[in-house]
Amino acid sequence: MANLSIAIDGPAGAGKSTIAKKIALLKNLVYIDTGAMYRAFTLKLINKNIPLDNYDLIKEVLKDTEIDIVDGKIYLDNVNVSSEIRKPIINKNVSQIASIPFVREFLVKLQRKIAENNNVIMDGRDIGTKVLPDAKYKFFLTASIEERAKRRYKELKEKGYKCSLKDVIDEIANRDKMDSERKVDPLKKADDAILIDTTGKTIEKVINEILSMIDM
Numbered sequence: 641m642a643n644l645s646i647a648i649d650g651p652a653g654a655g656k657s658t659i660a661k662k663i664a665l666l667k668n669l670v671y672i673d674t675g676a677m678y679r680a681f682t683l684k685l686i687n688k689n690i691p692l693d694n695y696d697l698i699k700e701v702l703k704d705t706e707i708d709i710v711d712g713k714i715y716l717d718n719v720n721v722s723s724e725i726r727k728p729i730i731n732k733n734v735s736q737i738a739s740i741p742f743v744r745e746f747l748v749k750l751q752r753k754i755a756e757n758n759n760v761i762m763d764g765r766d767i768g769t770k771v772l773p774d775a776k777y778k779f780f781l782t783a784s785i786e787e788r789a790k791r792r793y794k795e796l797k798e799k800g801y802k803c804s805l806k807d808v809i810d811e812i813a814n815r816d817k818m819d820s821e822r823k824v825d826p827l828k829k830a831d832d833a834i835l836i837d838t839t840g841k842t843i844e845k846v847i848n849e850i851l852s853m854i855d856m
């Protein structure tokens with residue numbers, strides 16, 4: 641593993657990707673959004689109408705799947721799916737797919753390979769605990785469910801999706817629960833990660849907090 645890695649974990653809407661992207665630019669790191677990888681594979685299964693509980697079929701599809709991140713864009717079988725993976729149907733189903741052990745094994749391998757060849761800032765749920773346990777810096781971002789849902793609701797509205805704030809609270813709470821309770825590599829703060837509660841904090845404030853703690 642390249643030794644200049646930063647791991648950022650936390651629940652949905654905590655600000656991980658926004659903050660990781662900015663720190664990547666400031667510190668010349670490669671930003672890897674691991675959630676986008678789980679989303680892309682979920683999108684493929686949905687587009688192919690694969691029943692999401694048919695593990696044999698899912699395994700077959702996975703064998704024939706290529707996922708790449710280039711310049712912050714996510715490619716599924718060489719097609720840029722960066723916008724499509726943010727659709728509400730993916731939000732609804734991604735945690736179920738991310739709980740499948742062989743899917744995680746496949747993507748963790750890919751994530752580690754990228755980190756071997758680049759100085760990365762990687763965000764997800766299990767980066768500090770599983771993917772990069774030796775990361776130089778580990779942060780666990782969180783915020784109240786109300787604030788996280790409001791942030792996401794605002795984004796969905798801006799993109800033109802029709803939903804209520806309650807729908808978003810329910811969806812996020814459900815995903816947090818599934819992600820935290822799954823057997824393999826659940827969402828969990830690594831013992832050596834620094835906890836940052838971003839409730840009521842601006843993006844700039846959180847970035848400055850992180851920058852004050854890293855020396856690279």
Ligand code: CDP
Nearest residue numbers: 652653674675676678734735738764765766
């Ligand atoms: O952006 P948001 O926080 O809503 O989600 P994401 O980071 O795009 O991740 C989508 C989903 O992928 C999560 O809810 C998890 O189920 C799964 N995931 C995971 O299991 N492990 C990771 N390292 C990253 C994401």
Ligand code: CDP
Nearest residue numbers: 652653654655656657658791838841842843
């Ligand atoms: O990646 P994650 O799901 O943790 O969150 P995100 O996609 O980075 O952030 C969700 C939304 O909240 C984005 O629109 C951010 O601009 C916003 N945000 C915010 O308003 N204040 C923060 N301290 C962090 C994020």
